Amino acid sequence: MVVDDKFFEKLVNAFRKLPGVGRKSAERYAMHILSMGEEEVENFVDVIISTRKHFKKCSQCKNICVTDPCKICASNERDDKLLCVVEKPSGVSSIERAGVYKGKYYVLDGLLSPIDGIGPEELGISRLLEIVKIRCVDEVIVATGATTEGEATATYISQILSQLGVKVTRIAHGVPIGAGLEMTDQFTLKEAFEGRKPISN
Secondary structure (H helix, E strand, C coil): CCCCCCCHHHHHHHHHHCCCCCCCHHHHHHHHHHHCHHHHHHHHHHHHHHHHHHHHECCCCCEEEECCCCCCHHHCCCCEEEEEEECHHHHHHHHHHHCCCCEEECCCCEEEHHCCCEHHHHCCHHHHHHHHHCCCCCCCCCCCCCCCHHHHHHHHHHHHHCCCEEEEEEECCCEECCCCCCHHHHCHHHHHHHHHHCCCC
16 A cells, blocks of 8 residues: 555545544554445445434534434523533533533534634624523533633633623633543533633633
C-alpha cells in the first residue's frame, strides 16, 4: 500500500475530522477499512447513512433527537425555568448520564471564535434569548468547556442575559481545563453543577 496515495489520504483526512483522532489513529482506521471485504464496507457505510437520516436536530434546543421537539423539551417533568447551555450535543448526553440536572437545554453547536468566523449569529444566540424570554427562565447555567473560547462564550452570554435580569451561572472548574463535558466523569460533573457560581462581567 502506497501511503501517499491521494485516495488513501482523503480517507485518512476524513477520519481525522472525528474528535480525538490524530494522524496515526486515522491511518489505522483507513487501513482497516481497506482490509475489510467490499460487502462489509458497504454495510458499514449503510449503517452510518441510515442512522444519520434517522436523527434530526430539535427545533427548540438544537440537540440531536428522533422526534421534534426532543423528549427533554417536550417533557412536563423538566423545569422550564432552568436552562443549561452546552457547546454540543455530547454535553447533553454527559450531563444526563450524571443525573445531576432536571432542567432543559440549549445547544450552541460551537463556541465564539472570531478567527474562525464564528460569532453570535452562528451560535444562535438570538434564539437563546427568545427562549429565555418566552419561558421566563430564572437561571441559565453555562456549561461550556474550560477553554479560552469556552470562557469567552460564557462571558458573552452572561453580558447579554444580564440585561434581561436573568441569573447566569457557570459550572465550577472541576471540569479539566481544555476538556469537554464528554471527557468528564459523572462525579466531577455533579460537583461542577452543585458548585456553580454567578459569572462576573
